[in-house]
Amino acid sequence: MGSSDEWGNISAAADRESCSPQAICRRIKVGVLTARIEASTARDGRHTVKAWVWVSELDKVFGHAAREEHVRRIRATAQPLTRGQESALRKGFTIILQRSRRSGRDVGSAGRPWGAYRGIFVKSRQAG
Numbered sequence: 506m507g508s509s510d511e512w513g514n515i516s517a518a519a520d521r522e523s524c525s526p527q528a529i530c531r532r533i534k535v536g537v538l539t540a541r542i543e544a545s546t547a548r549d550g551r552h553t554v555k556a557w558v559w560v561s562e563l564d565k566v567f568g569h570a571a572r573e574e575h576v577r578r579i580r581a582t583a584q585p586l587t588r589g590q591e592s593a594l595r596k597g598f599t600i601i602l603q604r605s606r607r608s609g610r611d612v613g614s615a616g617r618p619w620g621a622y623r624g625i626f627v628k629s630r631q632a633g
Contacts, residue, residue: 510560510561511560512541512557512558512559512560513557513558513560513563514555514556514557514558515529515530515540515556515557515558518558518560518563521563522563522567524567529558530556532566533556533558537566538558538559538562538563538566539558539559539562540556540557540558541556541557541558541559542554542555542556542557543555543556543557
């Protein structure tokens with residue numbers, strides 16, 4: 506799947522775009538991607554159906570420009586944070602910063618997923 510004027514199978518397209526084959530199939534089903542279906546007979550007589558996706562469409566759908574447009578649309582419709590939301594975020598991040606300083610760890614250190622902080626926000630909500 507190198508040049509943009511060729512066809513690639515669904516699993517190769519999914520690998521190329523770091524998504525699941527189901528995500529590619531969903532985009533085909535909705536009409537975002539064009540697929541070419543080929544029916545053939547295997548050597549042992551079984552019938553197989555293969556779907557091929559046009560690589561240049563993958564670039565349009567999953568490329569940098571598509572992501573930028575997606576982010577632009579989200580930002581255009583997103584409501585600004587309320588004072589209460591800003592306060593809750595500030596309080597949560599302050600707690601994270603204080604705990605990381607006490608433990609001697611850097612807040613942004615690799616290997617520490619954001620899910621590890623989930624309990625902190627729940628506890629601070631219950632305490633406050």
